Amino acid sequence: MMERRSLPGQFKGARPLGVDFDQLRHAITAADYGSFRQAAEVLSTKQSTLSRSIQLLECSLGTSIFDRSSGGVRATPAGRYFLRIARSIIEQLCDT
Amino acid sequence: MMERRSLPGQFKGARPLGVDFDQLRHAITAADYGSFRQAAEVLSTKQSTLSRSIQLLECSLGTSIFDRSSGGVRATPAGRYFLRIARSIIEQLCDT
DNA sequence: GTTACTTACGATAACCGTAAGAATC
DNA sequence: GATTCTTACGGTTATCGTAAGTAAC
Numbered sequence: 001m002m003e004r005r006s007l008p009g010q011f012k013g014a015r016p017l018g019v020d021f022d023q024l025r026h027a028i029t030a031a032d033y034g035s036f037r038q039a040a041e042v043l044s045t046k047q048s049t050l051s052r053s054i055q056l057l058e059c060s061l062g063t064s065i066f067d068r069s070s071g072g073v074r075a076t077p078a079g080r081y082f083l084r085i086a087r088s089i090i091e092q093l094c095d096t
Numbered sequence: 097m098m099e100r101r102s103l104p105g106q107f108k109g110a111r112p113l114g115v116d117f118d119q120l121r122h123a124i125t126a127a128d129y130g131s132f133r134q135a136a137e138v139l140s141t142k143q144s145t146l147s148r149s150i151q152l153l154e155c156s157l158g159t160s161i162f163d164r165s166s167g168g169v170r171a172t173p174a175g176r177y178f179l180r181i182a183r184s185i186i187e188q189l190c191d192t
Numbered sequence: 193g194t195t196a197c198t199t200a201c202g203a204t205a206a207c208c209g210t211a212a213g214a215a216t217c
Numbered sequence: 218g219a220t221t222c223t224t225a226c227g228g229t230t231a232t233c234g235t236a237a238g239t240a241a242c
Contacts, residue, residue, distance in 0.1 A: 048211095048223075052224090068223090070220065072221070085192055131196080141233085143198090164196085164198090
């Protein structure tokens, strides 16, 4: 399975301001399903929205979280580290 | 020192969609300084922005976080509970 | 008067969905 | 062909700053 891109185009549009909880939820669900398309469906949003959301997140973090392939996505090592933290944060938020 | 409102007007504008990290930072800083004005200054934003931000946060949570007075603000009991979680979340995010 | 928080309004900027693009199989 | 993720465009929506409002002192 060959990778298509390492860093998705450095993001051409407006610069993001900060990480938000939706981005965390998007990344977590994408990791769980190994697919942006399925994650978008589960979260009742659009594939394009989720793709952009994660792209902005990666831009904010300065590292890529997923490796993309035509079969879906897989977390990078840095991504797996980040996802652990993200899950913990979302869990705390939900207990509020 | 008399309180002015218990719940700030239930928020008249658009309903918020979710909590975000800026709201957490705003609340934490406001609690640290006991003042929206000082917190806004420290965070390089406007008092009105911070006031609205926290108002939306309280609306999302369904409870008030601060008691307002003409001398500044003070966390409610529910606010203190929430702030503990918020600090923990921000701390984790910053270690990323 | 001063100082604190809030609210209304308007301009700017971000967001999201549609639809087309690109890459892999 | 099919599937995946990405990108451009446009309309809607949210955000933020200025300035005025309200309350307490």
